Amino acid sequence: xxxxxARLSLGLVAVLVVVGVVLAxxxxxxxxxxxxxxxxxxxxxxxxxxxxxxVRGPSGLQLDERRISAAYQRPFSGYYFRIxxxxxxxxxxxxxxxxxxxxxxxxxxxxxxxxxxxxxxxALRADYRxxxxxISISVAQDYSPVREGFRRMQQIGLGMGLVALILVLVLQRVxxxxxxxxxxxxxxxxxxxxxxxRSQLDAEVPVELAPLVGQxxxxxxxxxxSLRRSRNAxxxxxxxxxxxxxxxxxxxxxxxxxxxxxxxxxMRAQLEHIQQRLARELNRARLAGDAxxxxxxxxxxxxPGLLSTLGMIHGEGLLLERDVPPGLLLPWDREDxxxxxxxxxxxxxxxxxxxxxxxxxxxxxxxxxxxxxxxPGIPESQRLQVxxxxxxLDEQVDGHGLGLGxxxxxxxxxxxxxxxxxxxxxxxxxxxxxxxxxx
Amino acid sequence: MRLLLVEDNVPLAxxxxxxxxxxxxxxxxxxxxxxxxxxxxxxxxxLIILDxxxxxxxxxxxxxxxxxxxxxxxxxxxxxxxxxxxxxEGLKAGADDYLSKPFHPEELQLxxxxxxxxxxxxxxxxxxEAAGLxxxxxxxxxxRDGVDxxxxxxxxxxxxxxxxxxxxxxxxxxLAEHLYDGETERDSNVLEVHVNHLRRKLGRSVIETRxxxxxxxxxxxx
Numbered sequence: 001x002x003x004x005x006a007r008l009s010l011g012l013v014a015v016l017v018v019v020g021v022v023l024a025x026x027x028x029x030x031x032x033x034x035x036x037x038x039x040x041x042x043x044x045x046x047x048x049x050x051x052x053x054x055v056r057g058p059s060g061l062q063l064d065e066r067r068i069s070a071a072y073q074r075p076f077s078g079y080y081f082r083i084x085x086x087x088x089x090x091x092x093x094x095x096x097x098x099x100x101x102x103x104x105x106x107x108x109x110x111x112x113x114x115x116x117x118x119x120x121x122x123a124l125r126a127d128y129r130x131x132x133x134x135i136s137i138s139v140a141q142d143y144s145p146v147r148e149g150f151r152r153m154q155q156i157g158l159g160m161g162l163v164a165l166i167l168v169l170v171l172q173r174v175x176x177x178x179x180x181x182x183x184x185x186x187x188x189x190x191x192x193x194x195x196x197x198r199s200q201l202d203a204e205v206p207v208e209l210a211p212l213v214g215q216x217x218x219x220x221x222x223x224x225x226s227l228r229r230s231r232n233a234x235x236x237x238x239x240x241x242x243x244x245x246x247x248x249x250x251x252x253x254x255x256x257x258x259x260x261x262x263x264x265x266x267m268r269a270q271l272e273h274i275q276q277r278l279a280r281e282l283n284r285a286r287l288a289g290d291a292x293x294x295x296x297x298x299x300x301x302x303x304p305g306l307l308s309t310l311g312m313i314h315g316e317g318l319l320l321e322r323d324v325p326p327g328l329l330l331p332w333d334r335e336d337x338x339x340x341x342x343x344x345x346x347x348x349x350x351x352x353x354x355x356x357x358x359x360x361x362x363x364x365x366x367x368x369x370x371x372x373x374x375x376p377g378i379p380e381s382q383r384l385q386v387x388x389x390x391x392x393l394d395e396q397v398d399g400h401g402l403g404l405g406x407x408x409x410x411x412x413x414x415x416x417x418x419x420x421x422x423x424x425x426x427x428x429x430x431x432x433x434x435x436x437x438x439x
Numbered sequence: 440m441r442l443l444l445v446e447d448n449v450p451l452a453x454x455x456x457x458x459x460x461x462x463x464x465x466x467x468x469x470x471x472x473x474x475x476x477x478x479x480x481x482x483x484x485x486l487i488i489l490d491x492x493x494x495x496x497x498x499x500x501x502x503x504x505x506x507x508x509x510x511x512x513x514x515x516x517x518x519x520x521x522x523x524x525x526x527x528e529g530l531k532a533g534a535d536d537y538l539s540k541p542f543h544p545e546e547l548q549l550x551x552x553x554x555x556x557x558x559x560x561x562x563x564x565x566x567x568e569a570a571g572l573x574x575x576x577x578x579x580x581x582x583r584d585g586v587d588x589x590x591x592x593x594x595x596x597x598x599x600x601x602x603x604x605x606x607x608x609x610x611x612x613x614l615a616e617h618l619y620d621g622e623t624e625r626d627s628n629v630l631e632v633h634v635n636h637l638r639r640k641l642g643r644s645v646i647e648t649r650x651x652x653x654x655x656x657x658x659x660x661x
Contacts, residue, residue, distance in 0.1 A: 245540070246451050246541035247450045249542070250544045253545070255461070275541050306527055309527045312536070334524065335523075335524040338523040341523070342527075343523070
């Protein structure tokens with residue numbers, strides 16, 4: 001797609017050149033026509049003078065030398081005539097020994113004839129009848145200076161036209177640039193939007209751009225709204241289901257079922273199953289994924305809260321460290337990242353003896369997250385199995401068994417890779433590679 | 440130990456209250472957030488269990504108002520919305536622990552035990568230990584030098600309170616306030632009877648009487 005600027009310039013240049021050339025040519029032509037008419041008058045008068053100078057002499061027709069202008073006597077003066085009649089042809093002295101052809105038809109003939117010294121002649125032939133004879137008088141005038149003048153005028157005109165064209169182009173460029181500035185600003189804002197530095201486009205734009213910006217903003221807020229709505233709906237559903245589930249769980253372990261150990265076990269197992277399924281599906285469904293372009297996670301702002309929360313849950317004895325470059329922003333939804341890190345760290349905290357370490361760093365084409373603990377770890381042979389089952393890593397510590405399952409769901413939704421490795425602290429390292437989001 | 444349970448779901452509250460009473464806790468129950476704001480501050484609770492989805496006033500606002508008023512009682516938040524973002528918000532608002540629904544009753548009991556010990560600055564061990572005695576809260580019995588001694592529910596409640604407040608003079612009225620819920624008749628004679636039972640089972644020096652002031656737990660170091 002060509003730029004609007006280039007397209008505008010091209011169109012403008014084409015129009016200006018065509019109009020300019022036609023107009024200049026037309027002007028020259030009209031001017032020349034007027035000039036020729038004026039000169040024609042002079043030439044006609046000249047020819048009439050010559051006619052008057054024709055007198056009857058002793059031997060037929062004779063030209064009265066006193067009556068003709070001195071310019072016809074001086075060689076190559078630029079003024080010439082020839083008189084053709086029955087007995088012969090007279091030529092002016094100024095022609096010297098060159099021949100001036102007789103114009104083919106009476107009237108003005110447009111300087112085609114090449115005269116002496118390369119002069120271009122404007123000739124007028126007039127036919128008369130005098131003293132009983134047909135007389136054709138041709139008068140010519142050197143037209144070269146006028147031609148020269150016209151050529152110079154053309155050159156000057158061309159030069160001025162070029163200068164004007166360049167000037168117009170420059171001015172047009174400035175104007176277009178100025179009037180396209182809102183478009184450029186909108187482009188920058190969209191870039192910021194994608195980097196998560198803003199959530200809406202600036203609505204202060206020219207009338208032509210307003211519908212576009214309005215639509216984009218509407219779409220953004222619509223997406224955000226529907227995401228929030230669906231999250232709320234899911235939360236409500238979860239709330240509606242979880243409280244009765246809590247009642248049932250409590251009932252299942254109450255003293256009333258003491259006499260029926262089978263029923264009790266069965267109930268507990270099934271309830272546990274429902275609970276896990278529910279928690280996992282709710283979490284999966286509420287993942288924002290890529291729906292919001294402006295989403296981002298500010299590590300500096302969010303991590304201290306998360307770590308102190310974990311510290312509170314798992315007791316003060318646990319050393320929680322983070323190894324995150326300052327000012328790092330992750331391009332994913334805040335709640336999703338919190339969910340991912342919370343589950344990862346929670347899992348690590350349950351297993352760790354006294355130290356858990358979180359690292360986040362940008363890598364080629366994405367980000368790498370890793371969580372280390374100094375707990376017992378998982379033997380290499382079992383790691384794949386644990387990943388495939390994907391869930392019940394933490395079976396012995398808590399009733400949830402969901403931590404890694406949810407983490408895996410989130411990582412999959414983001415197109416990332418999850419790996420279990422040996423930690424330098426001695427326990428397990430969960431390492432996650434996340435690709436940068438493709439827009 | 441006297442707890443306040445703020446939970447609007449009646450069947451769940453019934454179950455929780457029954458379970459907690461079996462564990463020897465005195466439980467007051469409220470279902471409305473506005474009542475909870477007032478009662479949480481006016482009564483001397485040892486721990487509050489707060490549901491976040493409350494009618495009247497959201498649980499987080501209740502918590503924020505308590506903390507703004509300087510209430511230091513440990514608060515265990517109970518919620519169906521268990522995402523980490525909400526968990527962090529809850530703990531920022533001043534919660535001490537967070538339990539998401541549904542949960543196992545044992546999980547709740549363990550969290551309550553842990554919170555009560557943390558509030559008193561005690562280590563979180565399987566049994567409560569103070570001055571030579573080990574109290575097993577799940578079995579509600581006490582052991583001294585490896586010998587188990589059975590306790591009645593009332594004796595267990597009393598001894599647990601003493602062991603959580605060692606070397607502290609506890610008046611009868613203070614004990615009554617923390618051992619019985621708001622609806623039980625408080626009779627100081629009953630307390631004396633239970634103290635005597637404890638002395639008979641564990642030795643006279645376990646609980647000393649400070650005349651005019653109250654009792655103090657001394658344990659069986661002597």
